[in-house]
Amino acid sequence: MKTVIEMLTERFIKAKPILEKLEKHRFEAYFVGGCVRDLLLNRSIKDIDIATSATPEEVQKLFPKVIPVGIEHGTVIVRHEHESYEVTTFRLDGDYSDSRHPDSVEFIKKIDKDLERRDFTINALAMDKTGEIIDLFEGEKDIEARLIRTVGDGSKRFKEDALRIIRALRFSSQLGFKIHPATLQHMVTNKSDIVQISVERITNEMEKFFAGAYVQLGLEYLYKAEIYLDLPVFKDEPILVQKLPREMKPLASFAEVIVLFHYLYPKVSISTWIKAWKCSNRMKRTAFELFEDLSYYKQNGIDNEFIYQLTTERFEPFIRLTDMLFNKKIIYNELHKKKLALPIQARNELAINGNELLSLYPERKGGPWIKNIIETAEKKVVTGELQNNYQEIKEWLRWNQQEIN
Ligand code: ATP
Numbered sequence: 001m002k003t004v005i006e007m008l009t010e011r012f013i014k015a016k017p018i019l020e021k022l023e024k025h026r027f028e029a030y031f032v033g034g035c036v037r038d039l040l041l042n043r044s045i046k047d048i049d050i051a052t053s054a055t056p057e058e059v060q061k062l063f064p065k066v067i068p069v070g071i072e073h074g075t076v077i078v079r080h081e082h083e084s085y086e087v088t089t090f091r092l093d094g095d096y097s098d099s100r101h102p103d104s105v106e107f108i109k110k111i112d113k114d115l116e117r118r119d120f121t122i123n124a125l126a127m128d129k130t131g132e133i134i135d136l137f138e139g140e141k142d143i144e145a146r147l148i149r150t151v152g153d154g155s156k157r158f159k160e161d162a163l164r165i166i167r168a169l170r171f172s173s174q175l176g177f178k179i180h181p182a183t184l185q186h187m188v189t190n191k192s193d194i195v196q197i198s199v200e201r202i203t204n205e206m207e208k209f210f211a212g213a214y215v216q217l218g219l220e221y222l223y224k225a226e227i228y229l230d231l232p233v234f235k236d237e238p239i240l241v242q243k244l245p246r247e248m249k250p251l252a253s254f255a256e257v258i259v260l261f262h263y264l265y266p267k268v269s270i271s272t273w274i275k276a277w278k279c280s281n282r283m284k285r286t287a288f289e290l291f292e293d294l295s296y297y298k299q300n301g302i303d304n305e306f307i308y309q310l311t312t313e314r315f316e317p318f319i320r321l322t323d324m325l326f327n328k329k330i331i332y333n334e335l336h337k338k339k340l341a342l343p344i345q346a347r348n349e350l351a352i353n354g355n356e357l358l359s360l361y362p363e364r365k366g367g368p369w370i371k372n373i374i375e376t377a378e379k380k381v382v383t384g385e386l387q388n389n390y391q392e393i394k395e396w397l398r399w400n401q402q403e404i405n
């Protein structure tokens with residue numbers, strides 16, 4: 001039989017020296033939170049977080065590479081063998097007067113109260129360097145039963161921080177876990193506090209919600225508990241939830257979520273979504289691009305011009321949305337093959353460039369005409385109307401003088 005330590009994945013083994021060093025200096029240190037939960041679930045682990053009795057200053061003294069990311073909350077990042085680990089001092093959260101963040105945090109020497117402040121029993125697990133689990137709230141039992149349950153009284157915990165209501169939905173969508181009836185009840189009675197939370201924190205959780213492998217289950221809770229009525233945009237347009245496809249599938253980014261809803265319900269513009277959910281400019285650009293891709297595809301299908309401008313990082317979002325919106329299964333490798341078969345992959349492969357144009361027309365000065373010709377030639381080469389060959393392009397220009405203006 002395998003011992004617990006053998007079951008620890010390579011990632012934990014790589015992080016073990018951090019616990020060992022802290023312990024050598026008479027501090028306590030544990031792996032904690034999501035990484036322990038995911039280990040027990042045999043799920044791939046995102047980040048390995050560490051909790052310790054050492055203060056941030058003490059951690060900074062012990063390790064050569066430390067990035068102080070949130071000292072006031074007790075968190076620093078320790079770099080070890082090219083990996084980053086969040087190391088957080090055991091802490092007690094002070095009063096929550098605003099359902100948002102504790103008024104103060106207090107560093108403590110024992111882990112028990114630190115685990116007690118955590119949101120759900122499945123997230124309140126710690127593990128020492130030998131693989132021994134500390135489970136004060138029956139988290140392992142809840143993992144076994146696939147159940148999300150608050151640590152302590154749900155009503156109190158959601159009043160402290162209403163984001164936990166959204167987090168319960170998020171974990172249900174990611175893990176496929178049911179929400180304990182008492183916890184669900186407390187989510188419903190406290191959901192009006194969600195408006196007090198910063199939108200960025202909500203967006204961050206809801207992005208993970210829509211990306212969850214069990215998003216269908218998460219959505220059931222979102223409807224049943226009517227939590228959407230307390231979310232940006234949905235609260236003004238509750239009809240939105242009825243527009244979703246019967247079979248919702250995970251969407252990797254919130255840009256995809258916005259495009260899906262906008263496509264299904266054009267009355268709410270992409271800009272409205274972006275503003276209400278306080279998304280980044282980058283997210284905004286991605287959403288507009290994706291929407292254009294879908295609109296072009298709907299009109300023209302997949303032609304050369306489309307595939308030429310579709311960068312490979314847009315393949316997957318495009319495939320997911322054509323599946324959900326038009327019930328079309330587009331295969332990644334087929335898009336890829338089509339792209340490779342194009343006459344050129346990028347403008348710099350065009351057989352003529354700006355300097356060559358200038359020498360073809362020595363009497364002309366540089367100007368927008370150059371860009372116009374290059375763009376027209378590029379388009380014609382991509383669609384196959386013109387061969388990508390210097391002589392051919394020169395010939396085409398000779399017979400199409402109007403292109404020069
Ligand atoms: P993921 O793998 O998606 O990162 P996670 O469980 O690590 O999941 P995080 O948001 O990274 O989730 O939080 C790390 C840990 O901190 C949680 O497991 C939980 O113990 C605790 N935690 C995070 N947010 C809260 C909160 N709002 N209230 C109470 N505890 C929280």
Ligand code: MG
Pocket residue numbers: 034046047
């Ligand atoms: Mg995490």
